[in-house]
Amino acid sequence: MKVRNWLSLCAVAASLACAGNANAGVVIDLFTDPITPGGQVVSDGTVGGGGAFSELDGLTNVxxxxxxxxxxxxxxxxxxxxTVLSAGGGFLSYSQATGVTGVGVVQWDGDDNSAALDTTGLGGADLTDCNGTACQRISASVLRADFGFGYEVLVADMDGRISTLTASTQFPVNTPTHADYYFDWFNLSDGTYFLGGLLFSIERTGNLVGDVDFTNIGALQFTINVPFIDTNGDPAPIQADIDLTLSAVTTVPEPGALSLVGAALLGVAAARRRRKTT
Ligand SMILES: [Ca+2]
Ligand SMILES: [Ca+2]
Ligand SMILES: [Ca+2]
Known part of the structure; x- marks a missing residue:
């Protein structure tokens, strides 16, 4: 209970952090293509026999x-x-029916027409270009998420560097909030971290020399429902009955002064809570 209360404060901190972001960043996906909600959909109702794949090309806000x-x-x-994953109408939605366990993957890797990741498919996208201001993080607008399932955010640059961040939804999200993933985090040594209110692990693969070049990105991948480290530091398996809805994934600059104040205030509240409960 302690941990959950504290993490719900982090959710508030995350939503405040987004309040100061007037600058639009690089659009990764607004999920507005196709126009119809669920206009692109994949569904797999059988265990085994492979999954379901769909690629749409010629999209504008992707x-x-x-x-x-x-x-x-x-x-x-x-x-x-x-297990169903769909995009369109401004939403990405993932759901598993009652008692069902599955995995969902979204790839932004150009026109490769394959569920495999083409790590050079984007041909060198610059994620740092925010209209003259340097973008420093990927920000996902989360409309809704269940407790405790793991997910991965993978970035690959054109020089073969791959970094995978694994985290989990540690609190239910019932009101729109933002999840932020700083570019710097992807260049930490392999290990587990607690930064920006997020417990996550980093694993580097491929070319291990130098930092992932966010000005020269070859592919991005988001994997829903993977094993993760829970808030007690224990390994947790993939989960049943999960649901997730996102509304946009973009890159954004540093939080504004207002949101930093908000985060600091919440830091004090969190410290007070910790003292009270010890
Ligand atoms: Ca199947
Ligand atoms: Ca593709
Ligand atoms: Ca692909």
Whole structure:
């Protein structure tokens, strides 16, 4: 209970952090293509036999103009039910039916027409260009998320450097909030960290020499429902019955002064709470 209360404060901090961001950054995906909610959808209702894949090309508010969706159902407690991932109308939605466990993957890797990741498919996108201000993080607008399931954010640059951040939804999100992933985090040594209110781990693969070049990105991938480290530091498996809705993924500059004040105030509140409960 302690941990959950404290993490709900982090959720408030995250939403305040987004309040100061007037500068538009680089659009990764606004999920406004296609116009219809759920206009691009993949669904897998069988365990085994592979998953379901869809790629749409020629999209406007999507980095590289292409979006890949993939889902696979990995277990069904009651012998039926599907894993569904859809995009369109301004939303990305992922859901597993009751008792169903699965995995969902969104790839921004250009027109490769494959569920495999083409790590050079974007051809060198610059994620740092925020109209003259340097963008420093990826920001996802989260409309809704369940407790405790793991996800991965993978970035690959054109020189073969790959970094994967693994985190989990540690609190239910019932009102729109933002999740931020600083570019710097992807260049930390392999390990587990607690920064910016987020518990996450980093794993570097591919070319290990030098930092991931966010001015020269080859592919981005978001994987929903992976094993993760929970708030007690214990390994947790993939989860059943989960739901997630995002409304936009962009890059943004540093938080404004207002949001820093908000974060500092919340830091004090969190410290007070910690003292009270010890
Ligand atoms: Ca299947
Ligand atoms: Ca693709
Ligand atoms: Ca692909």
């Amino acid at each position: 980095i590289g103009g292409s979006r890949d969706l993939f889902v696979e159902t990995t277990a069904q407690q009651f012998g039926f039910g599907s």
